Amino acid sequence: MVSWERVIEITKWSQEKKTEAVVWSIEVSSCLNTAGVSLPSVELAHRLVTHICWENNVPATWKYLEKAMEVRMVPPFLVLALLSTKVVPNRHPVLHPAAYSLYLHLLNRHAFSLSSLVNSPNYPSLMNSIHHVLSLSQLYDDYHHDVPSHPHPGVALVQFLFTLVWQLLQASLQDEGLLQRHKSLLFVDPGLDLTIEKLDNPHHLHAKNTATAIQFIARFLHHKLTSRILSLVQRNMSTHWGAFVDELEQLAANSLILRSLKHLSPDSFFPLNLKSNWPMSCEPNNNNNKKKKKKKMKLSSMLAASASASAVQSHNDSSLWLPIDLILEDAMDAHHVMAATIELLTGLVKALQAINGTAWHNTFLGLWIAALRLVQR
Structure with a gap:
């Protein structure tokens, strides 16, 4: 039986000795293989993220985590889910803005490689783990009302991607003081005052992170694969999609950081075909609401x-x-x-x-x- 304390001991020792990430990965993999743990390991992902946040939030541990994701010692998408619940709420300049920057780096590196996730042999169990980490059944309780506690992996994947993008959106709105307090904040702490005061300083890490997050939102919306997955939310979860679009429009209309970006503008921020709350060219009338709802649930x-x-x-x-x-x-x-x-x-x-x-x-x-x-x- 594996001793996870031993894995953490190896990690701490490597931190102190400034061991290269590749050497650390070999030692930890050897330890896990000896104990009969198959890789990628869900438990290792939980252990590493817990180790980093926040007692060991140092460059070395982030390099180890990145290497573990790269060589598939841990499931990359599960790590992104775990980090999103810990890093984003603590991105304030007096807390851990550097960690948020590293999270965005990992998000950019892995979030658009969905084929590797879908084609993995443990895809169903992995999506179930992500479903529980993000509490998707609570975030989308109206959708999961008649759905089993273990949703189909395809549904969890769509909601997972949507949650990551919506979280970036709400974090960016909050950073500029644009987020309405009564809105559902996902994992963003509504009590934090994260308004950026020095927007004229391009080297301010917090402002830079917000600019990066806004660019990633646009990339998710325009990317060939992720935009089509998000369109499933548009077609099947109109209530959530409507709130999402409202906040996109709020950011596009009022974000000073978005206006300062060279290669992105409010007009090109998100595609026209994703702006509508309804998948068809016109909204359903009162006479066929039930029929439309039945069709949407059937499609789900x-x-x-x-x-x-x-x-x-x-x-x-x-x-x-x-x-x-x-x-x-x-x-x-x-x-x-x-x-x-x-x-x-x-x-x-x-x-x-x-x-x-x-x-x-x-x-x-x-x-x-x-x-x-x-x-x-």
Whole structure:
């Protein structure tokens, strides 16, 4: 049985001796292998983050953590989730702004490599760990009301990514004194006064961190993969998406830091197709609210089924594309293909391609086979 105290002892000794990160990783890996611990290790991720925050918040330990993420001693996305709950609320200049800077560095390095997460053999259990770390069922309690305590990994992935981006957004708003106090603050402490006073000093670390966070928000919104995953929130969690868009507009309209950035402007901050609270071209009227709600919940269930299948089956398995079959069935039941259905199907195909981590060739085959099955039926 592994002695986690021994792992921490190795880490502390390495800190004192200023041991290189690669040497530390070899020693810790050897210790864990001897104890029969498989890597990446969820427990090691918890231990390292707890070790750093905050008694050992020194450059050496951050280098060790970065190396552990790089060589997959720990699950990178779980580490990001753990750090987000500890670092972001403590980013104030008198607390740990350097840690926030390092967190943003790790976020930039790992958050856009979602295919490695989805294709990992322990994807379902890892997403379940992230779900509990971030308390996603509490953050999105209305969505999880009728959902089991262990949600499908695809749903957890979508909500995890959305939470990371929304947290950056609310932190940036709070840094400039723009966050409304009555809003849900995720992991941002509403009692902190984090308003930046010296915006004219470009070398001020706190202001620099906020500028970096704003640029990352824009990157998440424009990135080919992450924007499509976020569009699933737009389609299936309209209440949360509406609040998110309101805060995006608040930042775009009032952020002095955003206006000072050279390669980003309020007009280009986030794409037009993500501004709407509703996935279709117009909002539903009162007569078909229930029908729309049923469709949205159905799409959520289909995403969950597809995401669950993607974790355990090959990319060529038709079960990955089951949501397409259901959308086509709905279109045939209506006896005509409406423009809204085409738009929904287009967005769903793009999102499933992102979630399943498949090449477009396999994605097209999935769509084609779904159409053939529809003809056969």
